[in-house]
Amino acid sequence: MNRALRYVAIGAVAVSVLVGGSAVAFAEPAHLDAPASVVATAPTAAQLTAKASATTVDAWQEFRISGTAKGIETGSKVTVQQKQGTKWVALPAKAPVNAGGTYSVRVKLGLKGVNQLRVGSGGAISPVVTVTVR
Structure with a gap:
C-alpha cells in the first residue's frame, strides 16, 4: 500500500471515529465513475x-x-x-x-x-x- 493511500485510509478512520460512525469509513464507494443524477443549471447571465x-x-x-x-x-x-x-x-x-x-x-x-x-x-x-x- 503506498503512502498516500495509507494517509487517506487513516484520515477516513479518524473522521469516522470523530463523528461517531464505524462502518461508513470502510464502505466501498458505489459507482465512482457513474455520472451525477442531479444536473445543475447555470443562472441566466445578465x-x-x-x-x-x-x-x-x-x-x-x-x-x-x-x-x-x-x-x-x-x-x-x-x-x-x-x-x-x-x-x-x-x-x-x-x-x-x-x-x-x-x-x-x-x-x-x-x-x-x-x-x-x-x-x-x-x-x-x-x-x-x-x-x-x-
Whole structure:
C-alpha cells in the first residue's frame, strides 16, 4: 500500500471515529465513475445592449445611450463608462432599468475626439459604442 493511500485510509478512520460512525469509513464507494443524477443549471447571465442617439456631437452637447437589460432587476442602476487610456472610468451618468427591461441615460462629453463608451451594471457590460466629440 503506498503512502498516500495509507494517509487517506487513516484520515477516513479518524473522521469516522470523530463523528461517531464505524462502518461508513470502510464502505466501498458505489459507482465512482457513474455520472451525477442531479444536473445543475447555470443562472441566466445578465446582458446589456447599448446604442447612442448620435455618433457625432459638439462638446458638452447632450445625447442618450439607450438599450436593453436582460437578467438585471428592475430599478437597478446602469452606469456609463468611458475608456480613458487603458482604463474604463465610470462617468456620473446613471439611470435605472425600467419594468420593461430597458434604460436610457443622458450623457454629456467634453473630451474631444473619438470616445469609446459602454454601460455596466453589476457584472454585466454592454458592447462598446463610439461617439465623436467635435
